[in-house]
Amino acid sequence: MNVATPAVKPHYVILDGLRGLAAIIVVLFHIFGVYPDSYQIFHHGYLAVDFFFMLSGFVIGYAYDDRWGTLKTGNFFIRRLVRLQPMVVVGSLLGALFFYSGECSLFPLIAGTPVWKMLLIMVVGCTLLPIRPSMDIRGWSEMYPLNGSAWSLLFEYVANVLYALFIRKFSKTTLFILAFVSAAALVHHGVTAVNGTISGGASLTLSQVRIGLIRLLYPFLAGLLLYRVVRIRQIKYAFLWSGILLIAALAFPAIGNENHLWMNGLYDALTIIIVFPLIVYLGAAGTLQNKTGLKVCKFFADISYPVYIIHFPFIYAYMAFVVNNKPSFSASLPVAALLFICSIVIAYACLKLYDEPVRKWLNKKFN
Incomplete structure (x- = not known):
């Protein structure tokens, strides 16, 4: 008996929730990153980006691997553009709205940036085309000086293009070999990184693009391979255990002193190579029957992408507030709490009032 494949597959609810949890941790990581490391509560919060790449590989495989008989490459690209x-x-x-509120010694180029140039960078940023360091208007040589988070979206698009053109056709053996080589490159980068972390990829320079690709390839390939190879078994309390493991991995203190920076880089690499696949497996293996748990996961899922992509302009302004006013840590906590709450509220408002209606209209127009 043939059963028709549903047009829309059910979501992995727990994986959606974990994505939202990781996005919230990123916001907290950036807020506390304004202060000395002793105040940071998520010392490895930057690894959330690598976790996103792994989730992407798993979910893209689940959503599209069995559709290429009828799905055209151009339609796949349209779907991804509409989504992101x-x-x-x-x-x-x-x-652009908050750009000049970030004027401070941390961002030396803001004061001398004319409005027309800022607006030009804004328009370019809307297309997600990266800018060269010579076009920087902030002073950090970012690809997207108005929204630092956007760099990882560029690499997400790179992964989507590679998947549609090549990776989807690879056998499991080929995927395993490429994932193994990519894991080796990740370890090498981790133990040789001058700052003792695998972080990087936000600038359009050869070295930073190389770092971005290293951070992208293993997680994406491993996520896709995990979907194709591993048989998922039901596990009780999967959201609880996977959530605890994710929080623990990202909150783990930095290790190694200035003479042993490689230790922290190795921790980064091994977390991505070993711990993140385990978290994704746990998330995929669980179901939620509890209504409260389902609501929490859905809310986290709803805000995951919006809060990640819109929070950084607020972080820039908060950095300037701290640098210019020099408040004590305790005195600035109310402002930090307000920033955190506003990021979530604004992200949810953007989702419901703009993103979902626009995507619905675009889907009707192009499908």
Whole structure:
């Protein structure tokens, strides 16, 4: 008996929730990153980006691997653009709105940047085309000086292009070999990184693009391989255990002193190579029957992408507030709490009032 494949597959609810949890941790990581390391509560919060790449590989495989008999490459690209691009525009617009509020010694180029140039960078940012360091208007040589988070979206698009053109056709053996080589490159980068972390990829320079690709390839390939190879078994309390493991991995203190920076880089690499696949497996293996748990996961899932892509303009302004006013840590906590709450509220408002209606209209127009 043949059973028709549903047009829309059910979501992995727990994986959606874990994505939202990781996005919230990123916001907290950036807020506390304004202060000395002793105040940081998520010392490895930057690894959330690598976790996103792994989730992407798993979910893209689940959503599209069995559709290529009828799905055309161009339609796949349109689907991904419709899903991701509308919020990229919002992030760039918010970056422009808050740009001059970030004026401080940390961002030396803001004061001398004319409005026309900022607006030009805003328009370019809406397309997600990266800019060269010579076009920087902030002073950090970012690809997207109005919205620092957008760099990982560029690499997400790279992964989507590679998947549609090549990776989807690879056998499991080929995927395993490529994932193994990519894991070796990740370890090498981790133990040789001058700052003792695998972080990087936000600038359009050869070295930073190389780091971005290293951070992208293993997680994406491993996520896809995990979907194709591993048989998922039901596990009780999967959301609880996977959530605890994710929080623990990202909150783990930095290790190694200035003479042993390689230790922290090795921790980064092994977390991505070993711990993140385990978390994704746990998330995929669980179901939620509890209504409260389902609501929490859905809320986390709803805000995951919006809060990630729009929070950084607020972080820039918060950095300037701290640098210019020099408040004590305790005195600045109310402002930090307000920033955190506003990021979530604004992200949810953007989702419901803009992103979902725009995507619905675009889907009707192009499908």
